[in-house]
Amino acid sequence: ETGVTQTPRHLVMGMTNKKSLKCEQHLGHNAMYWYKQSAKKPLELMFVYSLEERVENNSVPSRFSPECPNSSHLFLHLHTLQPEDSALYLCASSPFGLAGDNEQFFGPGTRLTVL
Amino acid sequence: AQTVTQSQPEMSVQEAETVTLSCTYDTSESDYYLFWYKQPPSRQMILVIRQEAYKQQNATENRFSVNFQKAAKSFSLKISDSQLGDAAMYFCAFNNDMRFGAGTRLTVKP
Numbered sequence: 001e002t003g004v005t006q007t008p009r010h011l012v013m014g015m016t017n018k019k020s021l022k023c024e025q026h027l028g029h030n031a032m033y034w035y036k037q038s039a040k041k042p043l044e045l046m047f048v049y050s051l052e053e054r055v056e057n058n059s060v061p062s063r064f065s066p067e068c069p070n071s072s073h074l075f076l077h078l079h080t081l082q083p084e085d086s087a088l089y090l091c092a093s094s095p096f097g098l099a100g101d102n103e104q105f106f107g108p109g110t111r112l113t114v115l
Numbered sequence: 116a117q118t119v120t121q122s123q124p125e126m127s128v129q130e131a132e133t134v135t136l137s138c139t140y141d142t143s144e145s146d147y148y149l150f151w152y153k154q155p156p157s158r159q160m161i162l163v164i165r166q167e168a169y170k171q172q173n174a175t176e177n178r179f180s181v182n183f184q185k186a187a188k189s190f191s192l193k194i195s196d197s198q199l200g201d202a203a204m205y206f207c208a209f210n211n212d213m214r215f216g217a218g219t220r221l222t223v224k225p
Contacts, residue, residue, distance in 0.1 A: 004159075033213065042119070043206065043215040090160070099211050101148055101167070106160040 003027045004107035006091050012113045013081065021076040021110050023091030031097040032074040033104065034066060037088040049074060050097030081114045088112070119209050121216035128197045129224050135182075136192045136219045138207030148210040149190045151181070154218075155203040163205070166190065199223050 004025045013019050025032060034046040048055040049068040063085075065077040074091055088111050092104040119140045128134035140149070147168045154160040166174045166183045174181050178198075182191045194201055202223045207216040 040217070042217045043208075045213045048213075098213065101165065102210050102213070103150065103162050103165060104152070104160075104208075104213070106152075108159050 003105050004091060004093055006089075006107035006110050008110060009108065010111045010113075012115065013078070014115050015081060015083075017081075018077070018079040020078065021089055021091075021112075023074040023076075023107055025072055025074075025091075025093040025105070025107075027093055027095075027105060029093035029095050029105070030071055031094045031102065032068060032071070033092040033094070034064075034074065034076050035090040035092065037090055037109070039087075043090070047076075048098060055098065078112075081112075083114050086112055086114045119207055119214050119216040121205075121207055121219050123219045124217070125220045125222070127222045127224060128194070128201075130197055130199060132197055133193060133195045134197055134221065136194075136205050136207075136221070138190045138192070138216055140188050140190065140207070140209050142188070142209065142211070144211060149181075149183070150208040150210065151179070151190075151192045152206045152208060152215075153201075153203045154206065155200075160206070164192065194221075197223050199225060 007022045031050045033048050036044045046060050047066040052068050063080050067075040088109045090109045091107040094102040149166045151163040152160050153163045164174050164176045164179050178195045180193045204218045206218045
């Protein structure tokens with residue numbers, strides 16, 4: 001369970017705050033992902049980075065801003081969030097990007113609460 | 116848009132019995148992978164089993180097996196000899212755009 005790590009594990013923030021979520025993978029994978037997991041909704045893919053190039057889901061609001069400085073690290077910068085953004089944010093990695101046998105290796109998630 | 120549907124929000128099974136979780140999907144593609152993931156309470160999501168669409172033989176991993184019906188676009192998961200540790204949320208996923216179903220919560224009764 002230490003292949004993909006996420007910090008912080010829990011985060012409470014106000015709507016005017018700016019915070020960042022961090023993800024690190026120690027598996028030598030080329031692709032990294034951000035997912036949003038809300039109660040009673042399917043897991044939603046937010047962003048994909050493959051070889052540090054972003055494949056973006058256009059439906060993600062601009063208050064979420066990803067950053068992938070290298071193939072091992074992924075950030076999700078948050079600003080002016082809304083209460084409905086409260087959720088579990090999961091990071092994952094895979095050997096390659098979308099398509100093919102892209103088994104996802106998940107981190108433990110960051111439980112985000114927006115007040 | 117491709118969709119993945121899990122029609123059973125909750126399932127329950129007696130320890131040592133067999134349970135089947137259903138999943139259907141919609142796609143116009145012919146080459147793809149399907150996955151079942153397990154998310155135990157407060158623990159990380161892990162892969163249970165995968166199936167490549169071009170392989171006719173159903174995948175098997177120990178007590179876990181799938182019934183893959185490509186024409187019907189159905190991909191069910193069978194858990195044999197259920198154990199208490201199998202209690203978790205189970206998610207079906209389609210690989211080409213990593214679309215997940217809503218999940219099935221499996222309870223195992225001792």
